Amino acid sequence: MAFNFDSTYSGDLDIQSLVQQAKQALQDLKNATGKGSDFLGWLTLPRDYDKEEYARIKLAAQKIRGQSQVLVVIGIGGSYLGARAAIEFVKSQTHNQNSDLEVYFAGNSLSSKALSNLLDYCKDKDVCVNVISKSGTTTECSVVFRVFKELLENKYGKAGAAERIYATTEYSRRSKLYELAQKEGYECFLVPDPVGGRYSVLTAVGLLPIAAAGVNTDALLKGACDAMEHYAKDGDNDALRYAIMRNLYYKAGKKLEIFAPWEPDFTMLGEWFKQLFGESEGKENKGVFPASVVYTTDLHSMGQYIQEGERTLFETMLAVKNCGSEILLKEEEGDPDGLNFLGGKPLSFLNKQAMEATRIAHFDGGVPNALIEIDRADEYHLGWLFYFFMLSCAVSGYLLGVNPFDQPGVEEYKVNMFALLGKPGFEKQREILTQRIESLC
C-alpha cells in the first residue's frame, strides 16, 4: 500500500512537533497509557484473536451456506458497516445477484417499509439470521430480531429456528442477547470487551457475515496482521503520516475531509470510514467532518463544490492499481463520438488518468489531497486498509486531544427516544419532552 500527500499546506505550523506527538501516540497505544486505553483490543487482534472461536466462525459460515439461500444480518453502526463494506469491496455491490448465499442487512433502521420488503422477499426462501449487538440492547436490532425470530419459528419451529440463528454479542456485561442465546440454544460468538463497535470488523461481528458471503477471511486477517507488524515500528510510517496530515490540515482550517474512492464497490467502505473517524474524533466541539464521494461519479455532482466552494476541504483518495477485469476500448468506424483516440486503451487507463487529472485540478483549486493506492481490491489489501485506518484514527484522535474510543454523544437521542417511547423509568423525561415538542415549531 502506498500513501502520498501534499505537505505544502502546512503554512506556519510546526510539522515536527506533530511528528513527535504521533510517535508518542503510538507509544501510548502500545503501552496503554493514552485515553480510553481499556478499549485497545483491536490493536493486536489480527495476531491475538481467539483461534478456537475463529474456527467456529468458519464452520458456522459453511453451515449457513449449506442451510440457506438468504442470510439476514441484523445489526447497526459498527455491527453493520464493516461486514457490508467488506463484502461489497471484495465481491461487488450487486453480489447478491450471482451468489450461492444472498446476504441482506436489516435492523439498521426503524423503517417499516424496508423491513416489510425484506420479510416479503424472505417468505419463500430458506433463511438464516445473524443477530449482532455488542450490548445486546440496541433498539433497532432487538426490534427487528423479534420479527425475524417469529418468522423463523413459524417456518422451522422453535428448534429448527434455533439451528438457524447465530448471535454475536458480548459476554461480560451479561447482555440480554447472550442470555437469550444460552436459553434458546443459538450458536453464540463473543465480541472481546476491549473492542469498540467501530473497531470490531475483524471480530466475529464482521468475520461471520463476511465468511458466509464467501470472502476469504484468512487472507483478510493476514493483510491486517501484516499491516499491524509493519506499522508497529516507531519510526516514520504511513499510518502515522496519515494521522499527522489530517491534524495538519485541520489546524490549517481544513475542517472537512472528503474520502474519495475510485471504485463504486468501495461506497460502503466510505460509510465505514465515516463512522470510524466521525465517531472517534467528533467530540468536544472539534474534529474533522468526514464526508465521502465516489469518483468519477461524484465529480458530476459534488465536483463543482469541491473545486470552487468554501476552501475548508481536504481530500483522501483511494485507488486500485490492478483492477482485475479489463475492458479494452475499440475504434469505431466513422468515429461517431470522437473517442477513437482512445482505441486500444483499457478502461482502467481512463480511470487512472481521470484520477491524476482530478488531483491536480483540486490541488489547483485549493484542496490538498492525499492518495492511498493498493495493488488489488482483494481480501488481503482490505485487511491491510482496515488496520491502517483504525491505527491512523486512534493516533489522529490522540493528536486532536480526544478519546478516540468513546461515543458519549450517541446516548442523547437514545435517552430522549426511550422517554418518548414510554419505557418504564423514563416517565419524568417524557413529560418534559412532550411539552418541548409541542412548543417546537
Next chain:
Amino acid sequence: MAFNFDSTYSGDLDIQSLVQQAKQALQDLKNATGKGSDFLGWLTLPRDYDKEEYARIKLAAQKIRGQSQVLVVIGIGGSYLGARAAIEFVKSQTHNQNSDLEVYFAGNSLSSKALSNLLDYCKDKDVCVNVISKSGTTTECSVVFRVFKELLENKYGKAGAAERIYATTEYSRRSKLYELAQKEGYECFLVPDPVGGRYSVLTAVGLLPIAAAGVNTDALLKGACDAMEHYAKDGDNDALRYAIMRNLYYKAGKKLEIFAPWEPDFTMLGEWFKQLFGESEGKENKGVFPASVVYTTDLHSMGQYIQEGERTLFETMLAVKNCGSEILLKEEEGDPDGLNFLGGKPLSFLNKQAMEATRIAHFDGGVPNALIEIDRADEYHLGWLFYFFMLSCAVSGYLLGVNPFDQPGVEEYKVNMFALLGKPGFEKQREILTQRIESLC
C-alpha cells in the same frame, strides 16, 4: 407538505432583509432578470412540458417493458441521480428483485469492474439501453455506450439494436449523440435547452427511466405542477422559507447542511439533493456544503459527530407521515429483550419518536434543524419535493449572490483528463501536466 425550522439561530442577523431578498429572487426568477436566466426552463416545465414528447416517453416506456428484462440507463450526474432517486423513493432500493423490468445505471463511473459485472449480468438477458447525455459528449457516458452498443448489435444485429436503444440528448448544440441517433434510427428524446442537468429530472432525462420502472409519471408531474402553482405566490411560502433558513444559518457560521431522511429508500434522493445544492451554490469560494445521512442508520455512525463535533452544522430532516406498510410489535413471553413495553405499537411509531428524540437532542447540542414532512412516499409527493427543492435552491443561490445554474468548476478536471488521455488538441497541456504529476509526491 409541511416545513418547519427553528428561527432561534439567527443571532443578530436581519431576517427581514433576507425575506425581502427572497421575494425579490422569486420575482427575478419569474421575470428572468436574475443570474443565469437563460436556464429557467425548469421553472414552468411541470405545466409547459411538451405534451407530444411526453406521450412518446410513455409509449417508449411501455415498449421497453415489453421488449426487455433489463433496462440499462447510461448517464452521469444530472443524467443519472434523479431517475435513480425517484425509482428507489417510490419503489425501493431493491426494486429490481421483484420488478417486471430491472433497471441498472451505468456510465456513471470509469470502473471496469462495475462495467464487467453488469455486462456479465446482461449477457443472457433481453436488454434495452437508454443513453442520456445532454451535451452528447460526456466521456463516461460515451465510453460505456460504445460497449453496450456493441453488445446489443452482436445480440440483435444493427437494426435490432436500433430498436432497443433510446437516446436522450439536446438538439440545439447538435450533439454527437443526436447525430448518431438520427443516423442509426434510435428513438430520440430532447432535453429543452434552458434546463440544466441537475434541474432536468422532470424532462425525458428522468421521465423515461422512471416510467419504464413502472412509476406513475402523471402523478409525479401533477405533484410538481401543484407545487409550482403553490409556490408561485409572492408571499411567505415554504420554498422561500427554506432558502431563507439556509442563508440565515450560513451567515451565522453553519457552513454544512446535513440532509437527513428517515427512510432508507430516500438515500439516493440525498445524492440528488447534494448535486442540486452543491453544484448550484458551491462557487466563488462560498456555499453550504451538502452532506447526507439516513436515520436512524447513521445515528450509529455520524450521530456522535453531529451531536458533539464542530458546531458548524445544521440539519434538514425529511420524514413520511403515513408509511403504508405497517408492522405491529408483539409482546413476547418472558420479555427476553425488555421490549414488551412496545407491544401493540407499530414500527412507524418508533421511527417517529426516534425522530422527535433526535431533533431535540441535536437542537440541544447546538445543531438547528428543519423538518420537511410529507404525507406519503408516493409519486405525487416526490414531484412536489423535486419542485420544492429546485425552486428553493434557485432562490437560495440568489440570496448567496451566485449564479445557481452554471458549473464552471466541473470543467477543470475534464481539461486535465483530456490532456492526459492524449486527446488531439491538448498536446501542450499534456506536457505540462505530465511533468507536474512526476513532481507530485
